[in-house]
Structure formats: C-alpha cells, structure tokens
Amino acid sequence: MQISVSPTLTVYHDGQFWVGLAEHAEDRTYGVARIVFGTEPSDEEILQFVTSKWAELAFFGDEATETSKPAKNPKRRAREAAKALKRPAVSTKAQQALAAQREAMKRESARARSQCRADEAEARFEQRKLKRKQKHRGH
Numbered sequence: 001m002q003i004s005v006s007p008t009l010t011v012y013h014d015g016q017f018w019v020g021l022a023e024h025a026e027d028r029t030y031g032v033a034r035i036v037f038g039t040e041p042s043d044e045e046i047l048q049f050v051t052s053k054w055a056e057l058a059f060f061g062d063e064a065t066e067t068s069k070p071a072k073n074p075k076r077r078a079r080e081a082a083k084a085l086k087r088p089a090v091s092t093k094a095q096q097a098l099a100a101q102r103e104a105m106k107r108e109s110a111r112a113r114s115q116c117r118a119d120e121a122e123a124r125f126e127q128r129k130l131k132r133k134q135k136h137r138g139h
Helices: 043-056 074-086 092-137
Strands: 005-013 018-026 029-038 060-064
Touching: 005 043, 018 043, 018 092, 029 092, 060 092
Parallel strands: none
Antiparallel strands: 005 018, 018 029, 029 060
16 A cells, blocks of 8 residues: 655745745645744755654644645656646645634634633622622621
C-alpha cells in the first residue's frame, strides 16, 4: 500500500500581514493551517519554521476528500507547477476549511460567553441569598 503525502506552504501578503497557508493532503484527508508571520519572512525564517514547527501545526478540516495524484511525467509536473504558480495564493478548498475553522471558533467562544454569563448570574443570585439571610438574622 502506497501512501501519498503532499504538504504545501504558501506565503502571501493579505494587505496587513504576511500570512502562511499550510496545506496537508495525505491519501484522502486534507487539512489546512493559517500562520501569521507579521513582517515579511526571509527564506531562512521560512525554512526554520518548516523544519522546527511544521509538526506542531494543528491542521483543520481533516476529512476525507478527493485528492489528485502527482504526475509521473516530469514535463507534466513542470506544467502543473507553472499552472499552480499562476493560480491565486489561496485555494478554494483552503478557504472553505479556514471558514469552517472560524465558524467553529465562533461557536465555541459564544458557548464560553454564555457559560460565563450564567456563572456570573448564579454568583449574583448566591450573593443576594446570602445578603437576605444576613438581613433576616439582623446583621
């Protein structure tokens, strides 16, 4: 059984920051991670990032998808590479995965805010109960 792994790192300027888009396709799974570099990273910084921090990346969207196999013909690979360079920096699949990640984070933060509000309301209620009890005792 042959396993096909295709990692890709695309670095682009989004108008404010330099951003790296790490895509990882392995057999039928696809994941994407977004890395904000801030200032324009040098080639050495990118190489150091890939060698030291690539394994720590949390890829989002690891669901089974259809991935294409790389061509064996070197001329075809060169044509595909040239075509990939002409395409926009961010792929549609990566955009969808990042949008899904943002939605998941939004739902999680909304749930956390709701829980925090409920905890604060419970604490206020307990404080009022304690105050009523002390007032009833004549303190």
